[in-house]
Amino acid sequence: MNTKNIDTIKFICESAENYIPLQVKDNSVQLIYLDPPFFKQTEMQMYCKNEKTLYSFSDKWDSLDSYINFIKDILIKCKSKLSNHGLLFLHCDTSASHYLRVLLDSIFGQKNFLNEVIWSYRRWSNTSSRLLESHQNIFVYSKTKKYKFNRIMTEYSPTTNVDQLLQDRIRDGNGVVKYKKDENENIFPSKLKNGVPLRDVWEIPFLNPKAKERTGYPTQKPIELMSKIIKISCNKGDFILDPFCGSGSMGIAAYINNCKYLGIDKNVDAIKLCEKRKNDYYISQSAIKDGNYQSFNNLDHEIKNLIVSVNAIPIERNKGLDGIYSSADGLIGIRVQRKNESISETINLIERASKTKPLLKKIVIKTHDSDFFEIVPDDIIIIESLEYKINNVFSNCENDVKKTSKKRCGA
Ligand SMILES: C[S@@+](CC[C@H](N)C(=O)[O-])C[C@H]1O[C@@H](n2cnc3c(N)ncnc32)[C@H](O)[C@@H]1O
Numbered sequence: 001m002n003t004k005n006i007d008t009i010k011f012i013c014e015s016a017e018n019y020i021p022l023q024v025k026d027n028s029v030q031l032i033y034l035d036p037p038f039f040k041q042t043e044m045q046m047y048c049k050n051e052k053t054l055y056s057f058s059d060k061w062d063s064l065d066s067y068i069n070f071i072k073d074i075l076i077k078c079k080s081k082l083s084n085h086g087l088l089f090l091h092c093d094t095s096a097s098h099y100l101r102v103l104l105d106s107i108f109g110q111k112n113f114l115n116e117v118i119w120s121y122r123r124w125s126n127t128s129s130r131l132l133e134s135h136q137n138i139f140v141y142s143k144t145k146k147y148k149f150n151r152i153m154t155e156y157s158p159t160t161n162v163d164q165l166l167q168d169r170i171r172d173g174n175g176v177v178k179y180k181k182d183e184n185e186n187i188f189p190s191k192l193k194n195g196v197p198l199r200d201v202w203e204i205p206f207l208n209p210k211a212k213e214r215t216g217y218p219t220q221k222p223i224e225l226m227s228k229i230i231k232i233s234c235n236k237g238d239f240i241l242d243p244f245c246g247s248g249s250m251g252i253a254a255y256i257n258n259c260k261y262l263g264i265d266k267n268v269d270a271i272k273l274c275e276k277r278k279n280d281y282y283i284s285q286s287a288i289k290d291g292n293y294q295s296f297n298n299l300d301h302e303i304k305n306l307i308v309s310v311n312a313i314p315i316e317r318n319k320g321l322d323g324i325y326s327s328a329d330g331l332i333g334i335r336v337q338r339k340n341e342s343i344s345e346t347i348n349l350i351e352r353a354s355k356t357k358p359l360l361k362k363i364v365i366k367t368h369d370s371d372f373f374e375i376v377p378d379d380i381i382i383i384e385s386l387e388y389k390i391n392n393v394f395s396n397c398e399n400d401v402k403k404t405s406k407k408r409c410g411a
Helices: 016-023 064-081 097-108 162-166 223-233 249-256 268-279 301-309 343-353 386-408
Strands: 009-013 029-034 042-047 054-059 082-092 113-120 135-142 169-171 177-179 201-203 239-242 260-265 323-326 331-336 359-366 380-384
Touching: 009 249, 009 268, 016 064, 016 260, 029 064, 029 223, 054 268, 064 082, 064 097, 082 097, 082 223, 097 113, 097 135, 223 249, 239 249, 249 260, 249 268, 260 268, 301 331, 331 343, 343 359, 343 380
Parallel strands: 009 260, 029 082, 029 239, 113 201, 239 260, 331 359, 359 380
Antiparallel strands: 042 054, 082 135, 113 135, 169 177, 323 331
């Protein structure tokens, strides 16, 4: 039975600082997620997908003090709305995170600081004079010590030693962790462990400009990130407040996770977009899956190895290209023939995928015999994979053996 109810997801066009004190009940909210302007001192602008609407909001402030006072005011208002079991997540970046952490401590108390989540992602922009920024910060605070926190377990890291999983451990007098043993030096088998608690560094892909989930709203957050925050802090039916809802990603995540939700934004275009998304949303592939780069990648292991072995760069999530090789004269695209693919299909796929790409040549790696492609385009080079060559040698050997044994039998 579908228990989700879209009517419990509401978006309001208002200033958060005016609306919240009057319209939200005290102590009623389980999760407050604040994603305010970050103090970028610029106008945040982006075109929506059809390039008809320019979405924008101002992140310009008279001074750092005026920014901090604005955030302080909203935090104080939010605190009174947060339930005693609730959690508050403040999203920011290095522009002002250091000031905001101090501010949060002063409002919620140092003792109610729970975590600084680092949302980490890959970016491809160019920077030469300093390191490429590829994370944002999310501070997590509770109002009291009675907060609700859903423990999420994750897989062990690949480097985990099997003994760590199967044997009980204790701390010795010096605090050093050791395997527990009885007087005869026999180990104690541990209870079945069900993973490790979720870390505070989350690898979640940034929505790239071509992602289907992307709406074109500047600073739009991935639904996957929003869902993770909900899973930690909410149960079904809990109420979420999002005072700076922007494109409404948290609202969509609230709906998916069966929560009630109120999103506020003073930008009328943002609220129109939220209403549109409410009826017709798309979650990127990574959001449906488990949320790491492994699940985001779709290139087969063997194909990836092949691409890497010729010093090319593997390309994920492209229908026709598996890799790009950078030669002295220009770029060369590579496509490996799949098991269920004829060579003409492979050629068509790489041709189509590279139409808009500045490729000097295209290499098709043939892995098996299929149809015969009569006219190979000039810029396509077909080479045979090692596997294909070895298989040919084996089948030739088999044929030779059959012929020799037939001769011996006088056939
Ligand atoms: C960082 S964006 C939020 C992005 C959003 N989380 C998303 O996933 O799309 C900040 C938003 O705060 C809104 N905003 C700025 N000042 C506001 C205020 N006083 N009250 C309500 N919304 C405000 C802006 O219009 C902008 O949409």
